[in-house]
Amino acid sequence: MTDSTQHKALQEAIMRGASYRLAQEDLEFLASDDLRPLRLQLELQKPEAALRKLNIHSTIVVFGSARIIPPIEARAQLARVKALAQAQPDDPGIQLELTKVKRRLLYSRYYDEARRFAQMVSSHFQDKEQHDFVIVTGGGPGIMEAANRGAFEMEAHSIGLNITLPHEQAPNPFISPELAFRFHYFALRKMHFLLRARALVAFPGGYGTLDELLEVLNLVQTSKMARIPIVLVGRAFWRRAVHFDFLVEEGMISEADAALITIVENAEEAIAILHDFYQSILP
Structure with missing residues (x-):
């Protein structure tokens, strides 16, 4: 090997x-x-740049379980399990599954409520130049899918803020593609x-929904963010999931803290709360 060939090989190794x-x-x-501080900055800046480009000034945040399925799917599951239960009436596993799918059907109505809520909001506030009260969800299935779907059906923008998880959660297909983001950091x-949030509407959910709900309540309670409507949809669920009256009775929160929350039953009642708060901005 000549010196020039050897030098070229060394140079290429350096460049690789x-x-x-x-x-x-x-x-x-x-x-x-x-580089963690830089990655945090990038996760702040990337969605912010996209939202500014599309003139999105305010949002309505919708939280809720990823496990709630559309009623049509729930009814189909129930029909299948009922058939199995009739064929094997003594199988305890099938009887347990029957109980689960009946509950799944009961909760599936909230899929439709979230979908209708997003339709109502999105049909009124989307135009070609300025976007207000844009629906934003966690971008996954269940209630998140329902809310993005409602906006999609109104040909409106909606946002999905997905996150990397141990079992990867794919984005639902109804998010506006240019507003579908994936995060590493929960913070x-x-x-x-919350940067543009004008209301939080929470449907039945688990740890994720509770985590996000309680953080917003803490931020409003401590005046770290301005008061916004915090609406919980599903009276029977929420009165058992979080016993706010008990917290008041035990002196852990004040009555004013409890009043930050309004519990309703359906999309129309949720819209009415927003209407009252924003003095006829909403339909």
């Missing part, structure tokens, strides 16, 4: 090395612990939920 990559092209470097995702 990690240290020679442009910083923005070095994924290993960008994923390092030292930045929560920040984007």
Whole structure:
């Protein structure tokens, strides 16, 4: 090997090395612990730039369970399990599954309520130049899908803020493609939920829904954000899931804190709460 050939090989090896990559092209470097502050900044800035580009000034946040399915699916599941139960009436596993799918059907009505709520809001506030009260969800299935779907059916923009999870959660197909974002950090995702929020409407849900709901309540209670309507849909569920009256009775929160929440039963009642709060801005 000649000196020039050897030098060329050494040069090429240098150019292939990690240290020679442009910083923005070095994924290993960008994923390092030292670059965490930069990654946090990027997760703040990327969605913000997209929302500004589309003139999205305000949002309505919709939370709720990823496990709630459309009524048509719930009825189909119930029919299948009922057939199995008739064929094997003594099977305890099938009887347990029958109980589960009956409950699934009971809760499936909230899918329709979330869908109708998003339709009502989106049909009134979308135009080609300025977008207010845009529906924003966690971008996944269940109640999130229902709300994005309602906006989609009105040909309106809606936002999905998905997040990487151990079992990857795919975005639902009804999010506006240019407003479908994926986060690594829960903190930045929560920040984007609330930066433009003009109301929070929470349907029945589990840990994720409770986490987000209680954080918003804490922020409003401590005046870290302005008061907004906080509406819980589903009286029977919410009165058992979180016993706010008990917290008042035990002196853990004040009556004024409890009054931050309004519990309703359907989309129309939720719209009425927003209408009262914003003095005829909503239909």
